[in-house]
Amino acid sequence: MGNGSNELAFTVGLAVIEEGTPVVLPRPMFSLYEMIVRLHGGRIHAVAPRPDLHFDVEGLLEAMRRHRPALVVLTTPNNPTGRAMAPEDVEAVVAAAPGLVLIDEAYVEFADGVGARPLLDRYPHVLLLRTFSKAFGLAGLRLGYLVGHPDVVRELYKARIPFMVDRLAETVALTLLRHLDLVQQRVAEIRAGVQWLYRELAALPDVAPVPSQANFVIFRTPLEPDVLLARLAKDGILIRNMSGYPELRGYVRVNAGRAEENRAFMVALKKALAGDETP
Structure with missing residues (x-):
């Protein structure tokens, strides 16, 4: 340990x-x-x-x-x-x-x-x-x-x-x-969230997600990562710029959260990609 x-x-x-x-x-x-x-x-x-x-x-x-x-x-x-x-x-x-x-x-x-x-x-x-x-x-x-x-x-x-x-x-x-059932329940919820995020991202035009076996999804959009992160932050959504890895320039990463958080992310992402920066 x-x-x-x-x-x-x-x-x-x-x-x-x-x-x-x-x-x-x-x-x-x-x-x-x-x-x-x-x-x-x-x-x-x-x-x-x-x-x-x-x-x-x-x-x-x-x-x-x-x-x-x-x-x-x-x-x-x-x-x-x-x-x-x-x-x-x-x-x-x-x-x-x-x-x-x-x-x-x-x-x-x-x-x-x-x-x-x-x-x-x-x-x-x-x-x-x-x-x-x-x-x-x-x-x-x-x-x-x-x-x-x-x-x-x-x-x-x-x-x-x-x-x-x-x-x-x-x-x-x-x-x-001693409560592995609780852990397994949470893992199942997160896995379902990852699968939902991947499907929703893949359905967006010009958005390219990568299939994931973790608790997050990386993806690319037509926007520069810094621009996308700034737009999402205005709606209280924080994701990560993965461009520090040379092989992942242009990629960002979103972690699966609760169902309502995942939905809020997708709403904010669609707004950001549409260029709608109104508060």
């Missing part, structure tokens, strides 16, 4: 990466991982995505053959795209990896299937990273967990500082785990 999955990811970097260590990272993905590699002096070998924004599995396999990385990181479903890797693609990467494979499943509860958990029984070099921040709604309390082979986890413990999980986060998490 850790103080959020970020702390655990940092611990993996501290244990595995030193000056010149090769690390293979697909793009685009959660920017924390690139920061961790650079912080510890590792060498990043980034693999660009396919045109549909799925990870390029063949490109990852080739990068591993060429660079023999000590660490490969996969995020599935992926932040920032919402795309999920097919189980056979994840296993292909794992089977070919010469070092550790860290699989970040922060959004797995929103996705179809069970994630990469079955791989742990067959591949001792797999590390599975999950969080209580998304489906469990505990982002402010900071609690994550990492699962791996005992021999590997024992080595990671040597690199981490103690006392990273506080009593309040522990108590709240244990309480939620």
Whole structure:
């Protein structure tokens, strides 16, 4: 257990990466991982995505053959795209990896299937990273967990500082785990909201959403993101500009909320796209 999955990811970097260590990272993905590699002096070998924004599995396999990385990181479903890797693609990467494979499943509860958990029984070099921040709604309390082979986890413990999980986060998490029906109900509502948002966005002319297995949808419109965000903000709607990722220039991201919030977003979006900026 850790103080959020970020702390655990940092611990993996501290244990595995030193000056010149090769690390293979697909793009685009959660920017924390690139920061961790650079912080510890590792060498990043980034693999660009396919045109549909799925990870390029063949490109990852080739990068591993060429660079023999000590660490490969996969995020599935992926932040920032919402795309999920097919189980056979994840296993292909794992089977070919010469070092550790860290699989970040922060959004797995929103996705179809069970994630990469079955791989742990067959591949001792797999590390599975999950969080209580998304489906469990505990982002402010900071609690994550990492699962791996005992021999590997024992080595990671040597690199981490103690006392990273506080009593309040522990108590709240244990309480939620005793009420999984509530969590599952909320996840079902969010998944339905994501599907509704995708259908509504896809029905708009010149709006291009990307199918998502997370709790958000990214999409492009004819407007520049900064213009769109400013227009939506006037109606109290806040979404995120994803153009900081080179592969996502022009994209914005909306998180699924309650049904009434999703409807309010769509009303404001249609108004913004029509150029109606009246209060």
